Amino acid sequence: MSEFDAIVVGAGPAGSSSAIKMASGGLNVLLVERGDPPGSKNVSGGILWGKDLSSIIPDWEKSAPLERYVERKVTSFLTHDSEIAIDFKTKKFQQDKTGYSVLRTRLDGYLARKAQQAGAMLVTGVTVDSLAMKDGKVVGVINEGETITSDVVILAEGPNPRVAISAGLREKPNDKTVAVGVKQVYKLPENVINDRFNLRGNAGFAGEYVISFLPNNVFAGGFLYTNKDTISVGVVINLETLRKDGKTHSFDIMEQFVQHPYIAPFLEGGQLQEYSAHFVYEGGYESLPKPYGNGYMMVGDTAGFSFSNGMILQGMNYAISSGILAGESAIEAKKDNDFSEVSLSRYWKKLEVSPAILDKKNFRGINSVVWSGLVHRTIPALLETSLQNMLYETGAPKKHLSQILLKSMSSTGVSSKDMMIQGYRLMRRM
Ligand SMILES: Cc1cc2nc3c(=O)[nH]c(=O)nc-3n(C[C@H](O)[C@H](O)[C@H](O)COP(=O)(O)OP(=O)(O)OC[C@H]3O[C@@H](n4cnc5c(N)ncnc54)[C@H](O)[C@@H]3O)c2cc1C
Structure with a gap:
């Protein structure tokens, strides 16, 4: 018999959310975090789109250490001399507050405490070295040579998941991912x-x-x-x-x-x-590992669930939602007393219809567009020269927009045909 129903490796948003879900569902959970306190090793720009938290912490908007709600969102091109920005304010941001700035030391500490309050055992300042395996199944974790056993291990180590990599469960990060x-x-x-x-x-x-x-x-x-x-x-x-x-x-x-x-x-x-x-x-759909197997599930960044398209960078929301789905799957597996790969495939079924996977699928190839000369050089240069021509009064006769655009395009060295093709690709991917 295992010492714990579940061991969670990492108390970031993914690991703590999973631990809260499982402990609230009656599972005996150990949450292991190398940072002391939780959050001390973590970095986030810090906008939390946290609506998924409602299912595990109904009053999170009152009790969580939220800094400010997003009322004004600016998306901007910064060139050497200029800023070309879309400055978006809407009453909707005020009415339905969905995005909040957070500081990770505070947020991670709060989530880990919530996991403790739900009944999980939290150990901080301890690094899991590797997974304990028996007959091709994950049966626990190893720290400094000592094995702690569990029916299931939730890997929530973040974007450089050494434990998952050393067990061969996913590839090392590379320049594309x-x-x-x-x-x-x-x-x-x-x-x-x-x-x-x-x-x-x-x-x-x-x-x-x-x-x-x-x-x-x-x-x-x-x-x-x-x-x-x-x-x-x-x-x-x-x-x-x-x-x-x-x-x-x-x-x-x-x-x-x-x-x-x-x-x-x-x-x-x-x-x-x-x-x-x-x-x-940053990896796309193709880079996603299989996030479950005999006795384990991967959540959050460890499973590759974050999203950026140049205008937004999100990861904490997917970390939380995948953590909850893995937790839910573990509770169901416990009822069947079956933590095999087949039983835990229920996690994949839940993921497949959730934004964590759907966003990756629908925005396949987005990285090749986001990290391109078109977005980082051509469009900003085109906008800058066009706006300078339109808005900077020189006393010379005025030109039509079409003339300004054609002149600006020729100054960027991209033909109008190329521009249309690349622009179309961009619109399709964004
Ligand atoms: C600069 C930057 C800006 C970002 N901005 C945003 C943003 O504005 N909004 C947003 O939603 N997302 C943002 N992200 C992405 C977001 O931070 C991640 O997607 C999110 O933190 C993933 O959560 P996680 O729980 O999967 O992993 P992490 O937050 O990385 O947590 C993993 C935890 O596991 C612990 N750990 C790792 N290995 C072990 C081990 N072997 N033993 C014990 N503990 C271990 C770590 O110490 C850590 O606490 C940003 C990221 C960065 C780097």
């Missing part, structure tokens, strides 16, 4: 943040940027989110182009971003509180 994220947190008085972003109360600003000003062919995106009295700011860098360039360091890109004339004023006078870096899972 992960990007590198660098993040800083700046402290500023709450009223200064409100003034700078034109916010009131606990309303917040979420900005995502296509970085088009790098003097080389490295592709990167940026983000800036307001918390109560801090600002989270960071970059996500495509590893293929970073490696090809070979000369640029990720921290140089971060510096250039925070010093950009349209970013720096937001941070002026702020005290740097945190500087961290982390992988961001």
Whole structure:
């Protein structure tokens, strides 16, 4: 007989959500986290689209350490000289608050406590080294040579899942499946943040940027989110182009971003509180591993469930929803007393009809478009020259929009036919 019904490796949003679900369903759960406290090893830009939490923590919007709700969302191209932005505010953001900025040390601590309150045993500061196997089945975890047994192991290690990789359950991350994220947190008085972003109360600003000003062919995106009295700011860098360039360091890109004339004023006078870096899972549908087998399930980033399309970067929501679905599957498997691969395939059936898989499926190939010269160079250049021609008064006779566009297109060196083909590809994938 096993010591636990379930062992969860990692108390990020995926692992803790799974532990809450299973412990609330009467399972005897051990949640193991290498960070002490939970969240101390984690990095997120930090917008939580948390509606899935309602099923395991009905009052999460009142009890969770949420910083500000997203009231204003800006999607922007940053060139060397200009910012071309869509600044979206809607009463809907105010009425149905769905996105909140969060700080991971606080959020992860809260979720892990909720798992404890539901009855899970939480162990922090302990790294699981490997999986314990018997007759081709996962039967527990190993830490410093000691085996702890369970009927099922939930692997929730994040985007670089060493335990899953060493057991041969999934491939190592590579330049196509992960990007590198660098993040800083700046402290500023709450009223200064409100003034700078034109916010009131606990309303917040979420900005995502296509970085088009790098003097080389490295592709990167940026983000800036307001918390109560801090600002989270960071970059996500495509590893293929970073490696090809070979000369640029990720921290140089971060510096250039925070010093950009349209970013720096937001941070002026702020005290740097945190500087961290982390992988961001970026792999598409084809890169997904089989997320279950004899005695185990994979959730969150470990299973490849995050999504970015250049305008949004989401992972915590899929981590939470997949964690809950795995938890649900474990509860059902316990009723049948069957944790075999066939029994746990019920997890895949649930995933297949959930956004975690559907978004990956529907946006196949999105990365080749998001990380492309079209998005990072051509479109920003085209928009910039067109808007300069339209909005910058020189006293010369005015031109029609079509003339301006054709002139701008020729200055980017892309033919109108090529532009239409690439634009069509972009629209189809986005
Ligand atoms: C810079 C950046 C910005 C992002 N911005 C956003 C955003 O705004 N919104 C959004 O939704 N998502 C965002 N993401 C993605 C999001 O952070 C992830 O998708 C999400 O954290 C995945 O959750 P997880 O629980 O699967 O993994 P993680 O959050 O990585 O948690 C894994 C946990 O497992 C622990 N662990 C790992 N190995 C072991 C082991 N062997 N033993 C014990 N414990 C272990 C780790 O310490 C960690 O606590 C961002 C990511 C980055 C890097």
